[in-house]
Amino acid sequence: MECSFISKLSVEEFKHILRIAGKDIEGSKKSVVALSEVKGVGYNLSQVILQSLNINPYIRVGFLTDKELSDIENSIRNIGTIGVPNWFLNRRKDMDSGADIHLITSDLDFTKTNDIE
Template sequence: MSEQQFRYIVRLFGQDVDGTVKTPYALAMVKGIGYNTARGILMKIGIDKDKRLGELSDSELKKIEEALSDHAIKYLPSWMYNRRKDYESGRDTHLVTSDLIFYVRNDIEREKRIRSWRGIRHMYGLKVRGQRTRTTGRTGTTVGVKRSKGAQLQQQSSASSSSGGQAKK
């Protein structure tokens, strides 16, 4: 058996991943794969989770890529997929890297086109998921709250009377 060279950079799903990191964390660096999904894939394939990614052989790396080859993780339940009940096909799929970015962009464009609530929020660059917008998410030169003249005059008069009382002591 020939000793395989340790690889510091491994090409996985079309992107470079650090080979010095343990395998589940290295898989989690790929867009669309989280830590728990990575652990599930490694368990089902039979690869040790404590190995570094650079220590894996070519056949083991090929097994990992084949596990996600047809937009589905073989042997894992569908609730672990990141795109359940696809809008166009109705199937449960799991997307990674550029496929995931492409489908999310298409979903946003579809929502804008049909003028749904979420689509309108995306169009105007506002928060989409129900977050507060009164004080956060401000862009541009907005600094704070503008006060009315009555409140400013009242504040100035109270400040001058309190400072005058301290000066007499």
């Protein structure tokens, strides 16, 4: 018996390598795990992002559509738009701006290095 979900997805639509927020991710990983590979996005935040976008967290990330991927990327870059509480952000009350922000990838490294110096 063939699964109806798998029959809708063809092998031709599968993306083996994706780029999300500047990070190359294997398409064979589950979406919740794949998103947590982006620096600054943990497992819990990836679950919140996928839940807010109504995306199955256990689908292989290679089967996601281009629209879903762009929605995920926009949510990662603008984390405040999905209704995450302030305590969930990784930079509350920034020393320079005083705002609550969430940094990812090299921005997180750069800011952390500047704080130490």
